[in-house]
Amino acid sequence: MKKKKIISLLLLLPLTIWLVAFALYPILYGLRLSLFNARINNIENPTFIGLQNYIKLFSNSEFGQALLWSLKFAIICTFIQMVLGILISWLFQRDFPGKGLATTLILMPMVVAPFLMGTMFRLLFNESVGPIAYLLSGLTGTTALLGMAWVNPTIIGADTINRMPFVFINMYSAMQGVPQELLEAATMDGANAFQKLIHVTIPTISAIFGITFLEKLLQSFLIFELIFAMTAGGPGTFTQSVSIFIYRRAFQRSDYGMACAASFALALILLVPSLYLVRRTTKGDK
Amino acid sequence: MSRKQKKRLSTIFTVIAVILIVIVLDIGLITNVLTAFKSPFTISSTPPKWIFKPTLDNFRNVLGKGSFDFRLYLWNSFIIAVISSAIAIVLTIPAAYSIVRYHGVGDVILGSTMLLRLAPALAFAIPVFLIFNRFKLLDTKIAIIFMHTLFITPTSLLLFIGYIQDLPKEIEEAASIDGANTIQILTRVLIPVLLPGIGSTAILGFITSWNEYLFSGILSFKNSITATVGTSFFITSYAVEWGNMAAAITLSTIPTALFIFIAQKSLVKGMTAGSVKG
Numbered sequence: 001m002k003k004k005k006i007i008s009l010l011l012l013l014p015l016t017i018w019l020v021a022f023a024l025y026p027i028l029y030g031l032r033l034s035l036f037n038a039r040i041n042n043i044e045n046p047t048f049i050g051l052q053n054y055i056k057l058f059s060n061s062e063f064g065q066a067l068l069w070s071l072k073f074a075i076i077c078t079f080i081q082m083v084l085g086i087l088i089s090w091l092f093q094r095d096f097p098g099k100g101l102a103t104t105l106i107l108m109p110m111v112v113a114p115f116l117m118g119t120m121f122r123l124l125f126n127e128s129v130g131p132i133a134y135l136l137s138g139l140t141g142t143t144a145l146l147g148m149a150w151v152n153p154t155i156i157g158a159d160t161i162n163r164m165p166f167v168f169i170n171m172y173s174a175m176q177g178v179p180q181e182l183l184e185a186a187t188m189d190g191a192n193a194f195q196k197l198i199h200v201t202i203p204t205i206s207a208i209f210g211i212t213f214l215e216k217l218l219q220s221f222l223i224f225e226l227i228f229a230m231t232a233g234g235p236g237t238f239t240q241s242v243s244i245f246i247y248r249r250a251f252q253r254s255d256y257g258m259a260c261a262a263s264f265a266l267a268l269i270l271l272v273p274s275l276y277l278v279r280r281t282t283k284g285d286k
Numbered sequence: 287m288s289r290k291q292k293k294r295l296s297t298i299f300t301v302i303a304v305i306l307i308v309i310v311l312d313i314g315l316i317t318n319v320l321t322a323f324k325s326p327f328t329i330s331s332t333p334p335k336w337i338f339k340p341t342l343d344n345f346r347n348v349l350g351k352g353s354f355d356f357r358l359y360l361w362n363s364f365i366i367a368v369i370s371s372a373i374a375i376v377l378t379i380p381a382a383y384s385i386v387r388y389h390g391v392g393d394v395i396l397g398s399t400m401l402l403r404l405a406p407a408l409a410f411a412i413p414v415f416l417i418f419n420r421f422k423l424l425d426t427k428i429a430i431i432f433m434h435t436l437f438i439t440p441t442s443l444l445l446f447i448g449y450i451q452d453l454p455k456e457i458e459e460a461a462s463i464d465g466a467n468t469i470q471i472l473t474r475v476l477i478p479v480l481l482p483g484i485g486s487t488a489i490l491g492f493i494t495s496w497n498e499y500l501f502s503g504i505l506s507f508k509n510s511i512t513a514t515v516g517t518s519f520f521i522t523s524y525a526v527e528w529g530n531m532a533a534a535i536t537l538s539t540i541p542t543a544l545f546i547f548i549a550q551k552s553l554v555k556g557m558t559a560g561s562v563k564g
Contacts, residue, residue: 007468008388011380012395015439018377019395022436023402023410030413043416088307096300104550105308108315110557111542113497113514120318120535122521123528131317131334161311170558215404222406225499229518246408251504256412263409270406278400282393 034261040254053261062237063262066245067269073152073241074220077159082213084160085167089175090197103172110165118229121158122146125230146231151239159226163219170212174205207280214277218270242266315539321532329528344533356534359516363496363538366427366512370434371491374442375484377435382446383472396443403440407500415504427510433501438491444559445490449483450476486552493542493553513538 034053038046057063088106092099109117124132125145133143145154178201186196202209224243227233233240233248240248246266250259321329323340348356385392414433415424423429453476461475477484502512517538520531546553 004388005390008384009391011384011468012392015377015381015399015443016395018436018439019398019402022414022432023398026410026413026417029417030409033413033416091300091303094296094300096297096304098301098304102304102308104546105312107546107550107554108543109311111493111497111546111553112315112539113499113542115499115514116497116517116535116538117314119517119531120314123321123526123531124314124317126526126528128332129329129334129528131321131336132314134332134334158314161314165311166557169554173554173558218404224408228499243406243408246406246412250408250412250415256416259408259412263406263412266406267409270404274401274404277404278397282396282400 030260031264033257034264036257038257038260040256043256046257049257053258054265057258057261057265062240063242063245063265065237066240066242069240070221070223070242073156073223074217077156077163077220078213078216080156081160081164081167081216082209084164085171085212086197086202088164088168089172090201092172093175106168107165109161110163110169112162114162114225115229117158117162118226121154122230125154146235148235148238151231151235155227155230155239158230159220159223162226163216167212167216170208171205174208175201178204211277211280214273214280218273218277221270222266315543318532319536321529322536324529324532326529344529345537347527347530348533348537354516354519356513356516356537359511359513360537362427362510363512363514364541366430366434366502366510367492367495369427370431370495371438371442371488373431373435374438374491375487378439378443378446379477379480379484380472382443382450383476385443386447386450396447399440399443402436407437411500411504414501418505423505425506425509429505430502430510430512433505434495434498437498437501438494441490441494441556441559442487445483445487445556446480448559449480453479486549486556489545489549490553490556493545496538496542 033046035048035050036046037049037052092103112120121132124130126133127144127146130143130145133145136145137143140150142150144150182200182204183196186200191199222243223241224247227239227241227244228247231239233244237245242262246259246262249255249262320336322344323342324335324338325341325343328335328338381392381395385396410433418424418429457475457479458471461471466474496512497514498512499514502510503515506512506515513534517531517534520527520534
């Protein structure tokens with residue numbers, strides 16, 4: 001029995017080494033750095049300043065604004081994408097010609113890198129040459145879709161194109177598992193298609209619904225690459241998500257201590273929902 | 287209205303709705319490909335031209351020896367993606383086997399890997415940048431490979447746990463009665479039956495690495511730049527080379543877009559692995 005235990009540990013060893021070297025060690029190093037005034041010129045010999053970075057961070061309204069922007073963005077995006085994802089997967093419960101191809105085309109934006117998506121939209125929404133901006137100007141009255149007035153809806157739209165397919169495919173797979181008898185019974189009782197969705201399908205898939213919702217919320221809250229490519233947080237700090245805030249602190253202002261403090265504050269805020277999600281998702285594995 | 291007519295109407299309605307959805311979701315990608323074939327003159331015309339004489343100039347510029355070596359970036363992306371997903375597979379198969387068959391410490395590792403998947407990437411990015419700087423590893427492919435491997439492991443581990451759970455325990459028991467040790471069971475019994483799973487995990491790892499921007503971006507400045515990072519170089523302080531940029535984006539999306547056509551089933555399984563069981 002002892003030998004078995006040793007073998008089980010040896011099998012885990014390679015992955016554990018990787019996790020320790022490239023995840024745990026950097027995290028601890030960053031945690032330590034968050035207590036120092038560490039900038040590009042004194043990175044070899046930073047000065048210890050205790051909790052100063054954290055105090056500065058929370059007395060600086062920019063961090064609060066970034067958190068608030070991310071929170072609003074996450075809630076709006078998650079809501080829109082969950083609703084669209086569920087409606088589209090519901091549409092896909094019936095058969096129609098070309099269903100296979102349509103599924104592939106819907107999933108397509110999901111495999112494109114968010115950064116590439118963002119760069120692409122930066123071109124397509126460009127005020128003077130963007131073809132999509134031109135098409136939409138009939139609705140918006142302007143081609144300046146990345147200007148103050150329209151930038152938030154534009155980013156939400158771009159993220160929806162990029163990430164909604166993830167909700168769709170999760171919901172679609174889940175709906176495949178809803179027992180046919182339940183739906184038939186509801187039809188017998190005179191329920192229409194929409195009533196069946198609300199009263200039968202959604203309650204049956206509620207577990208996966210909850211997991212997808214929470215995962216989507218966390219993902220949107222941390223959004224970085226898409227916005228970084230589209231607006232880099234601008235105009236000014238107008239679309240500065242919390243990840244963009246940290247990136248700017250670290251790699252544009254080289255204020256590493258402060259940036260580390262911000263990323264740990266962020267990680268702490270997200271720890272409880274993340275742990276909950278991990279427990280929910282790994283429980284099914286045993 | 288007869289039942290048949292009603293059904294037909296509902297199908298027509300569904301098809302129209304689906305076409306509209308597909309157009310909205312893919313119009314960006316399509317327009318971008320069109321832009322890649324436009325000359326600078328066509329790009330700057332208002333209203334935008336949808337029918338024009340296509341040119342390959344942008345692709346020639348991007349792939350030729352211009353100011354940026356985009357061919358090198360594509361090659362870097364490819365090498366980094368292949369090696370990262372290969373290492374991730376080697377790390378996670380034994381770990382998954384241990385988690386499924388023995389439990390204990392394995393569950394802690396599984397939990398940490400899952401937590402890693404949700405953690406803010408920037409919390410790693412800053413210390414990793416400074417650590418690799420100290421070890422003189424900045425602007426090397428190996429630095430990016432280390433980090434990409436790390437971010438591939440959660441999905442890879444989840445997938446292998448699923449595959450190994452589905453295998454009948456009897457095969458291993460038979461082998462162990464025949465005197466095979468754990469290493470032999472893994473390499474001779476498990477790996478052969480896992481091959482299809484290894485294939486789809488490899489594709490998913492490849493895509494994760496190919497699409498990654500944050501770490502590829504901060505850890506490289508000349509030699510190890512990847513295609514995803516390189517597309518942004520066409521925006522300079524003087525001008526934006528829209529056509530070249532669109533061509534570069536098109537080239538960088540081809541590998542991942544191909545996978546969704548040829549390996550959709552396994553991709554979907556991998557991408558939903560975190561949330562959908564089964």
